[in-house]
Amino acid sequence: MSGDLSHKNGRGDQRMTSLIDTFGRGHRDLRVSLTDRCTLRCTYCMPHDFAAWLPNESLLKTDELIEVIEVAVSQGIDEIRLTGGEPLLRPDIVEIVARINAIENPPLLSMTTNGLALAKLAEPLVNAGLRRINISLDTLDRDRFKQLTYRDRIDDVFAGIRAAKSAGLNPIKINSVLLRGVNDHEAVSLLKWALNEDLNLRFIEQMPLDAGGIWSRKDLITADEIFAELSKEFTLTPVEYRGSAPAEEFSIEGETMTVGIIGSVTRPFCAACDRIRLTSDGQLRACLFSMTETDLRSILRNSNSTEVEKREQLISAFHSTVKAKLPGHGINEPLFIQPSRPMSAIGG
Numbered sequence: 001m002s003g004d005l006s007h008k009n010g011r012g013d014q015r016m017t018s019l020i021d022t023f024g025r026g027h028r029d030l031r032v033s034l035t036d037r038c039t040l041r042c043t044y045c046m047p048h049d050f051a052a053w054l055p056n057e058s059l060l061k062t063d064e065l066i067e068v069i070e071v072a073v074s075q076g077i078d079e080i081r082l083t084g085g086e087p088l089l090r091p092d093i094v095e096i097v098a099r100i101n102a103i104e105n106p107p108l109l110s111m112t113t114n115g116l117a118l119a120k121l122a123e124p125l126v127n128a129g130l131r132r133i134n135i136s137l138d139t140l141d142r143d144r145f146k147q148l149t150y151r152d153r154i155d156d157v158f159a160g161i162r163a164a165k166s167a168g169l170n171p172i173k174i175n176s177v178l179l180r181g182v183n184d185h186e187a188v189s190l191l192k193w194a195l196n197e198d199l200n201l202r203f204i205e206q207m208p209l210d211a212g213g214i215w216s217r218k219d220l221i222t223a224d225e226i227f228a229e230l231s232k233e234f235t236l237t238p239v240e241y242r243g244s245a246p247a248e249e250f251s252i253e254g255e256t257m258t259v260g261i262i263g264s265v266t267r268p269f270c271a272a273c274d275r276i277r278l279t280s281d282g283q284l285r286a287c288l289f290s291m292t293e294t295d296l297r298s299i300l301r302n303s304n305s306t307e308v309e310k311r312e313q314l315i316s317a318f319h320s321t322v323k324a325k326l327p328g329h330g331i332n333e334p335l336f337i338q339p340s341r342p343m344s345a346i347g348g
């Protein structure tokens with residue numbers, strides 16, 4: 001397929017990647033979790049009384065992080081998404097963005113955030129080289145926001161969205177997870193709001209990645225249901241091209257903006273997956289649902305290795321992780337086992 005990468009990430013150039021798995025999938029996208037801590041407690045992600053935080057000393061220091069990202073870029077990664085936990089909790093977040101941008105052949109840099117700290121940070125982040133942003137917002141209602149996140153901070157999200165706009169971030173994508181009986185009746189109003197605000201909305205099916213074990217297949221709001229609900233008010237037509245992007249995009253009659261539906265559970269897109277993940281404690285994962293991780297932190301902190309040896313070991317760790325990637329996430333297999341780390345500790 002021609003032009004797939006540039007279509008997906010909006011960049012004109014297409015680089016080769018050497019990170020190819022046994023199913024022929026090339027990997028170009030690294031999701032980097034900067035912390036497992038978060039300013040919200042979204043019920044589908046982390047229980048409100050969660051306390052099993054990673055110890056501080058296990059988190060990659062910024063120099064270690066940059067070393068790993070440089071190696072990843074040298075092997076063909078050309079898109080980095082900073083995430084968490086909440087990436088804006090990292091005190092040196094602006095420096096991290098600037099340093100990633102200073103790498104030779106810098107990757108396209110994006111971030112997924114709850115937006116709470118964007119009012120303060122959007123402009124410095126853009127000045128440091130941030131190009132794309134996804135902001136998570138599941139409801140437009142203050143009380144429901146509080147119910148969903150255990151924090152009364154919806155106004156901070158709206159302020160963050162405004163700041164992201166004035167800093168020139170474009171497109172701004174909004175991630176929404178719908179939960180049955182909680183906010184599933186808001187699909188249409190969220191889309192009307194997003195269109196009005198010139199924001200690119202994407203609904204994400206809830207995945208079994210919560211530490212509280214609240215996920216249940218029977219309560220899942222499926223991609224088909226979301227499509228049906230939106231179709232009551234909008235005429236949606238699938239946008240033909242998708243590439244490796246997780247969202248199925250739909251054009252909306254009478255609008256220039258599209259709406260995305262990410263059917264991670266019921267319409268898995270593993271066959272086109274080009275993503276790998278680095279946890280904040282330096283573990284490389286081939287998939288959100290991997291049961292195994294490759295320990296990069298031990299390589300980085302091995303005082304018996306020279307810098308050259310460490311680099312070679314990191315390169316080989318990237319390749320072995322990708323080579324061991326399974327064909328799919330397995331959520332729909334009878335023997336599926338939920339990973340022990342919640343989404344907040346893997347990086348969404």
Ligand SMILES: C[S@@+](CC[C@H](N)C(=O)[O-])C[C@H]1O[C@@H](n2cnc3c(N)ncnc32)[C@H](O)[C@@H]1O
Nearest residue numbers: 045084085086112113114136175206207343348
């Ligand atoms: C884990 S959060 C991390 C970044 C940031 N704190 C935020 O709120 O966007 C990234 C994305 O994952 C989504 N997410 C978290 N848990 C999920 C789950 N169990 N299923 C589907 N999406 C989930 C969130 O809604 C958010 O859009």
